[in-house]
Amino acid sequence: MNYYKLFIITIINFLCLGLKSQTQEVFPLGTSPSGADVAYKEWSPWANPASTSHTDKTIIKIGFENRYFAKELCNEYIGFIIPTPYFNISGSYNFFGFADYNEMMAALTLGKKFGKIAIGIEFDYFNMFLASENIYRHAFTAQVGIQADITKKFTLGARIFNPVFSKITFEDTPRKLPVCMHLGANYEPINNLNLLFQLGYTLGNTIDWAFGVEYEIMKFISVRTGIRGINYVIPQIGVGLNFSGFHFDLNVESDFRIGTILLSSLSYRF
Numbered sequence: 001m002n003y004y005k006l007f008i009i010t011i012i013n014f015l016c017l018g019l020k021s022q023t024q025e026v027f028p029l030g031t032s033p034s035g036a037d038v039a040y041k042e043w044s045p046w047a048n049p050a051s052t053s054h055t056d057k058t059i060i061k062i063g064f065e066n067r068y069f070a071k072e073l074c075n076e077y078i079g080f081i082i083p084t085p086y087f088n089i090s091g092s093y094n095f096f097g098f099a100d101y102n103e104m105m106a107a108l109t110l111g112k113k114f115g116k117i118a119i120g121i122e123f124d125y126f127n128m129f130l131a132s133e134n135i136y137r138h139a140f141t142a143q144v145g146i147q148a149d150i151t152k153k154f155t156l157g158a159r160i161f162n163p164v165f166s167k168i169t170f171e172d173t174p175r176k177l178p179v180c181m182h183l184g185a186n187y188e189p190i191n192n193l194n195l196l197f198q199l200g201y202t203l204g205n206t207i208d209w210a211f212g213v214e215y216e217i218m219k220f221i222s223v224r225t226g227i228r229g230i231n232y233v234i235p236q237i238g239v240g241l242n243f244s245g246f247h248f249d250l251n252v253e254s255d256f257r258i259g260t261i262l263l264s265s266l267s268y269r270f
Contacts, residue, residue: 028065028075028094031249031265033212034226034236036196038184039147039157044265045079045092045107048145048159048184049120052090052111055269056083063265068258072098087112100131107143116149126177128168141166141177155186157198179203192216196226206230214240224251232257245269 029035030044037047041054045061059081067073079092090109097103104127111120122143129136145159161180168175184198196212212226222240227233238251246268253261 028063028077029261029263031063031238031240031251031263033194033196033214033224033238033251034210034228034234034253036184036198036210036212036226036228038145038159038182038198039155039186040184040194040196041147041155041186043081043090045077045090045094046105046122046143048147048157048182049109049122049143050111050118050145050147050157050159052081052088052109052120053113053118054111055081055088058082058270059267060270061265061267063263065264066262068255068260097129101129103128118147120145126166126168137168139166139168139177153188157184157186158182178205192222212236234261238263 028044028046030037030047032040032042032044032047037044037051040047041051043051043055043059043061045063061079063075063077063079065075075094075096077092077094079090081088081090088111090107090111092105092107092109094105095102106125107122109120109122111118122145124141124143125138126141127136127138141162141164143159143161144163145157147155147157149155159182162177163179165179166177168177180200180202182198182200184196187195189195192215194214196210196214198210200208202208208228208230210226210228212224214222214224216222220242224238224240225236227235234253234255236251236253238249241248246266249263249265251263253263255261
């Protein structure tokens with residue numbers, strides 16, 4: 001094994017592979033301000049499943065997340081939403097890793113609005129490959145979410161990932177997927193300005209939080225900023241562009257431990 005691969009594997013272990021910490025360490029963070037997506041109504045794969053219910057348009061979205069300018073530490077995903085008269089359906093696929101180690105996650109989500117309340121349930125399939133042992137391991141789990149409009153300007157949200165306590169077994173040793181619970185709020189003090197806050201807990205492990213601000217300057221451009229933290233603080237800035245049904249997002253984070261994280265996505269509404 002060369003030194004570069006050793007460095008990459010060390011970084012993956014440093015990020016805990018998402019099995020011992022947060023799901024966002026391996027799965028894409030999304031393009032909401034600083035990942036504060038629990039009460040955010042714009043849909044993104046693996047965000048609050050309830051956000052699936054808010055659109056009446058068919059949407060297709062591709063995204064890319066690069067950590068520290070290392071191609072082996074990239075998330076690449078694609079997703080779609082199809083509205084129906086009964087509920088909205090979304091599907092998503094994400095790939096993380098490289099030849100010696102990689103992870104894949106696929107999801108099918110159902111979302112529906114009941115007046116001022118939106119509910120979503122996501123069915124997840126998780127697959128991990130470890131080349132050194134030439135083995136695949138997989139697990140099935142779920143994510144459930146809710147968003148409620150308390151007033152026209154204030155929304156509360158909640159979601160839980162892996163409520164069924166799924167686990168992956170390596171050499172007869174079970175390793176639990178994280179059980180993550182998040183609560184969040186979205187407040188719009190003036191038109192086109194959103195303030196988002198969320199607090200999360202990974203069962204038996206860490207508390208995380210995020211605060212984000214998004215402002216739509218004009219109909220075709222918005223800016224965002226925020227911070228998120230676990231045991232340290234990560235600041236973020238970003239921009240969103242809209243044109244003829246296309247929507248492009250780019251967020252940049254600065255992780256003082258290692259380096260820069262780039263998050264981008266491109267979607268189209270039919």
